[in-house]
Amino acid sequence: MNKRTRQLSSLLVIWGACASLPAWADAIQRGQAIAQQGNGQGAIACLSCHGPQGEGNAAGGFPRLAGLPAGYLSHQLRSYRDGTRQNPMMQPFALALTDEDIQAVSAYYASLEGEDVNLPTSYQAAAPENTAEWLAERGDWENTIPACNQCHGPNGQGVGDTFPPLAGQHASYLAAQLNAWRNGTRSNDPNGLMQGIAERLSEEQIGLITAYYATLPEQLSANAAAGQEETP
Ligand code: HEC
Ligand code: HEC
Numbered sequence: 001m002n003k004r005t006r007q008l009s010s011l012l013v014i015w016g017a018c019a020s021l022p023a024w025a026d027a028i029q030r031g032q033a034i035a036q037q038g039n040g041q042g043a044i045a046c047l048s049c050h051g052p053q054g055e056g057n058a059a060g061g062f063p064r065l066a067g068l069p070a071g072y073l074s075h076q077l078r079s080y081r082d083g084t085r086q087n088p089m090m091q092p093f094a095l096a097l098t099d100e101d102i103q104a105v106s107a108y109y110a111s112l113e114g115e116d117v118n119l120p121t122s123y124q125a126a127a128p129e130n131t132a133e134w135l136a137e138r139g140d141w142e143n144t145i146p147a148c149n150q151c152h153g154p155n156g157q158g159v160g161d162t163f164p165p166l167a168g169q170h171a172s173y174l175a176a177q178l179n180a181w182r183n184g185t186r187s188n189d190p191n192g193l194m195q196g197i198a199e200r201l202s203e204e205q206i207g208l209i210t211a212y213y214a215t216l217p218e219q220l221s222a223n224a225a226a227g228q229e230e231t232p
Pocket of ligand 1: 034035043044045046047048049050060061062063064065068073074076077085086087089090093105164176177180
């Protein structure tokens with residue numbers, strides 16, 4: 001791209017963002033209503049499991065949704081709907097959501113600031129294990145496992161709509177997802193990127209790496225401004 005086209009395209013991006021702002025604000029408002037009251041069509045209030053601020057619940061295995069990218073959230077909801085991600089609890093709710101509901105509720109959760117989320121103190125206090133940090137940053141190439149942060153971004157903060165943040169997510173939930181890829185109940189990952197990795201991780205590594213990411217602080221503000229373009 002030369003300088004002029006770049007200038008022109010950034011102008012177009014700004015113009016596009018301004019034009020779509022009111023629609024985005026409407027979607028967030030509608031999404032908030034669904035999160036707090038359900039959609040009246042079979043999807044109950046999301047907050048009853050995902051918490052009043054989308055902070056999730058470690059004991060229940062309910063993931064944090066606050067501050068995750070909207071594109072990632074809507075992909076997950078569509079995956080529960082089409083069965084490429086199976087979960088007996090989430091699937092019925094996802095099936096009860098229309099495309100518009102999915103867009104709205106994803107916009108809403110993406111708009112919540114990570115800072116509003118109160119993680120249980122046990123997650124903040126535990127000391128990260130060296131081996132988990134090594135796995136996160138360098139991988140375990142003897143077992144053909146790439147560094148998690150290669151895809152999930154520095155400190156597991158996530159990259160764009162495709163690679164979700166792992167930092168600050170509940171350990172129990174992260175472990176459940178790795179096990180879901182191992183037993184085939186989650187198969188919605190692009191090109192099977194995660195399934196192979198999950199299969200090659202040892203039980204011990206799963207325990208360490210999920211505890212490690214749960215202790216890392218989330219810095220979700222970069223992702224939280226949903227709908228924006230990420231420059232990797
Ligand atoms: C009865 C409890 C319950 C309710 C109500 C509920 N969820 Fe969930 N949700 C779960 C559980 C459990 C999981 C983890 C399932 C799994 O392991 O795949 C989950 C996972 C998710 C995920 C995947 C998150 C990720 O990081 O991949 C999204 C998105 C989600 N829920 C959105 C919603 C929305 C939107 C609503 C409201 C319309 C809702 N949920 C209502 C229990 C619930
Ligand atoms: C080659 C790229 C790549 C690498 C390396 C990678 N991941 Fe992932 N991971 C992904 C993608 C893509 C997704 C989202 C899949 C989807 O759309 O459902 C994901 C999702 C996840 C999730 C589910 C998060 C959620 O909110 O539901 C967990 C847990 C996870 N990865 C853990 C790891 C761990 C631990 C490592 C390192 C051992 C790792 N990943 C390495 C690409 C990668």
